[in-house]
Amino acid sequence: xxxxxxxxxxxxxxxxxxxxxxxxxxxxxxxxxxxxxxxxxxxxxxxxxxxxxxxxxxxxxxxxxxxxxxxxxxxxxxxxxxxxxxxxxxxxxxxxxxxxxxxxxxxxxxxxxxxxxxxxxxxxxxxxxxxxxxxxxxxxxxxxxxxxxxxxxxxxxxxxxxxxxxxxxxxxxxxxxxxxxxxxxxxxxxxxxxxxxxxxxxxxxxxxxxxxxxxxxxxxxxxxxxxxxxxxxxxxxxxxxxxxxxxxxxxxxxxxxxxxxxxxxxxxxxxxxxxxxxxxxxxxxxxxxxxxxxxxxxxxxxxxxxxxxxxxxxxxxxxxxxxxxxxxxxxxxxxxxxxxxxxxxxxxxxxxxxxxxxxxxxxxxxxxxxxxxxxxxxxxxxxxxxxxxxxxxxxxxxxxxxxxxxxxxxxxxxxxxxxxxxxxxxx
Amino acid sequence: xxxxxxxxxxxxxxxxxxxxxxxxxxxxxxxxxxxxxxxxxxxxxxxxxxxxxxxxxxxxxxxxxxxxxxxxxxxxxxxxxxxxxxxxxxxxxxxxxxxxxxxxxxxxxxxxxxxxxxxxxxxxxxxxxxxxxxxxxxxxxxxxxxxxxxxxxxxxxxxxxxxxxxxx
Numbered sequence: 001x002x003x004x005x006x007x008x009x010x011x012x013x014x015x016x017x018x019x020x021x022x023x024x025x026x027x028x029x030x031x032x033x034x035x036x037x038x039x040x041x042x043x044x045x046x047x048x049x050x051x052x053x054x055x056x057x058x059x060x061x062x063x064x065x066x067x068x069x070x071x072x073x074x075x076x077x078x079x080x081x082x083x084x085x086x087x088x089x090x091x092x093x094x095x096x097x098x099x100x101x102x103x104x105x106x107x108x109x110x111x112x113x114x115x116x117x118x119x120x121x122x123x124x125x126x127x128x129x130x131x132x133x134x135x136x137x138x139x140x141x142x143x144x145x146x147x148x149x150x151x152x153x154x155x156x157x158x159x160x161x162x163x164x165x166x167x168x169x170x171x172x173x174x175x176x177x178x179x180x181x182x183x184x185x186x187x188x189x190x191x192x193x194x195x196x197x198x199x200x201x202x203x204x205x206x207x208x209x210x211x212x213x214x215x216x217x218x219x220x221x222x223x224x225x226x227x228x229x230x231x232x233x234x235x236x237x238x239x240x241x242x243x244x245x246x247x248x249x250x251x252x253x254x255x256x257x258x259x260x261x262x263x264x265x266x267x268x269x270x271x272x273x274x275x276x277x278x279x280x281x282x283x284x285x286x287x288x289x290x291x292x293x294x295x296x297x298x299x300x301x302x303x304x305x306x307x308x309x310x311x312x313x314x315x316x317x318x319x320x321x322x323x324x325x326x327x328x329x330x331x332x333x334x335x336x337x338x339x340x341x342x343x344x345x346x347x348x349x350x351x352x353x354x355x356x357x358x359x360x361x362x363x364x365x366x367x368x369x370x371x372x373x374x375x376x377x378x379x380x381x382x383x384x385x386x387x388x389x390x391x392x393x394x395x396x397x398x399x400x401x402x403x404x405x406x407x408x409x410x411x412x413x414x415x416x417x418x419x420x421x422x423x424x425x426x427x
Numbered sequence: 428x429x430x431x432x433x434x435x436x437x438x439x440x441x442x443x444x445x446x447x448x449x450x451x452x453x454x455x456x457x458x459x460x461x462x463x464x465x466x467x468x469x470x471x472x473x474x475x476x477x478x479x480x481x482x483x484x485x486x487x488x489x490x491x492x493x494x495x496x497x498x499x500x501x502x503x504x505x506x507x508x509x510x511x512x513x514x515x516x517x518x519x520x521x522x523x524x525x526x527x528x529x530x531x532x533x534x535x536x537x538x539x540x541x542x543x544x545x546x547x548x549x550x551x552x553x554x555x556x557x558x559x560x561x562x563x564x565x566x567x568x569x570x571x572x573x574x575x576x577x578x579x580x581x582x583x584x585x586x587x588x589x590x591x592x593x594x595x
Binding site: 046050056327 | 445446448449450452453455456459460463464466467468469471503505506507508509510
């Protein structure tokens with residue numbers, strides 16, 4: 001009669017094997033994606049589109065990586081709960097600490113990975129990461145600047161998320177896994193039950209990914225004001241919680257609290273009242289995650305306006321998938337085609353390029369559209385003198401903020417130099 | 428009693444068979460990713476556009492010397508459209524034949540040396556005569572002529588990729 005109980009117990013223990021297999025899938029698919037992906041704001045979206053539309057098995061590999069990260073988060077969480085219930089924090093401290101660290105690093109990998117495709121949802125997720133950092137008490141300002149690598153989201157920010165996602169966090173993950181493997185009996189880790197459970201979960205994931213593509217929103221340039229971004233399933237709890245929390249508390253709930261909670265859990269083997277502390281943290285966490293995730297699904301389905309917009313977005317994505325891939329031009333330094341007419345004046349680069357683009361091509365920042373200056377001379381009232389006057393007094397030409405007067409920053413001579421350069425810009 | 432003995436008899440072979448199941452599952456999983464990885468990484472040959480590129484007006488091509496010109500070719504490789512400049516030499520003395528500047532040895536770009544009246548490769552010292560014929564050095568053959576035509580008084584060529592040019 002004791003045999004069946006023991007057997008279920010043994011199968012419950014395979015969460016470790018499942019986590020191991022899913023981690024391996026993330027590493028393999030991640031390396032594959034890196035063979036095409038370019039972490040720069042002008043090519044990230046193009047290369048991800050290329051992966052989705054042109055590369056053989058590209059959509060499947062990206063889907064494995066995308067949904068694999070969500071499944072991995074789920075199974076790591078399950079693994080931690082299983083370890084807690086079997087009192088691993090007393091019996092096998094290393095296993096316990098490794099479980100908690102895995103949970104932290106897997107979530108961090110998911111958070112940084114969402115920015116990489118540089119589609120609309122990536123842009124919003126980066127904005128939210130920025131906001132969460134900025135809202136931290138005391139160190140908020142510095143944390144935001146360090147995360148962005150500058151005073152605003154830029155291609156440097158994308159490089160930082162990329163470096164964290166593919167170098168820093170995987171290095172920690174490998175270190176943690178290696179530590180676990182070398183400090184325990186190999187037979188415990190690579191037992192046949194672990195392999196079967198891992199293999200079955202992989203099979204299910206592989207089939208799931210054949211059916212469901214990883215989402216890719218519109219590019220940052222094409223996003224419309226009514227676009228509704230949604231995070232991956234493993235972050236829905238945070239996304240939904242942020243709706244209920246007043247501004248400043250969001251940072252505490254999204255960054256500080258998880259950090260404190262994970263630290264306490266790591267230190268659990270050395271604390272008193274282990275069952276009480278660990279149990280309440282995991283219990284409250286589980287309830288919160290389940291409730292908030294369900295609330296987010298339900299509120300999206302129930303609100304007719306939201307569900308309509310979400311289905312419109314899904315339809316747009318289908319249309320986009322059927323369109324053929326369009327290659328993007330790459331400018332090589334040696335090419336003469338770009339070097340016509342000389343570069344922008346220094347003062348243009350200093351004061352104008354931030355919004356109107358380094359070469360007058362215009363930019364889009366969130367919902368603000370900064371107009372391109374190319375071919376501007378073909379429009380009425382845009383001579384060099386007009387541009388100088390606009391730089392002094394934009395409202396006089398009917399131009400509204402955020403364009404402002406630069407009388408206090410630029411001399412007449414510098415304005416004239418900028419104007420003379422701008423009228424020569426051609427598409 | 429009967430059952431017990433049979434199960435003991437079959438134990439070793441059944442055990443070893445059961446052990447194969449997890450191995451097979453994992454092997455299948457990684458074989459499927461491995462197969463996908465092979466197709467995923469397989470290089471895409473860039474589509475030769477085959478378009479005719481302007482070299483120069485025929486009227487300006489005179490004299491006994493090879494004339495250095497540049498052509499601008501557009502390549503589509505994977506997701507990227509790149510615009511590259513390539514050096515070519517026009518031979519007015521040889522009915523405006525156009526030679527690629529790419530050395531057929533290892534693909535460096537040759538230069539015309541007026542003093543010695545020959546092309547020289549900066550990499551491994553291959554030398555070519557004014558008509559592109561090989562004089563000396565490791566190059567297997569002379570400089571490659573490019574497909575050319577004259578359209579509306581303009582000399583035009585088709586760019587031929589380096590890998591094709593270096594093939595002996």
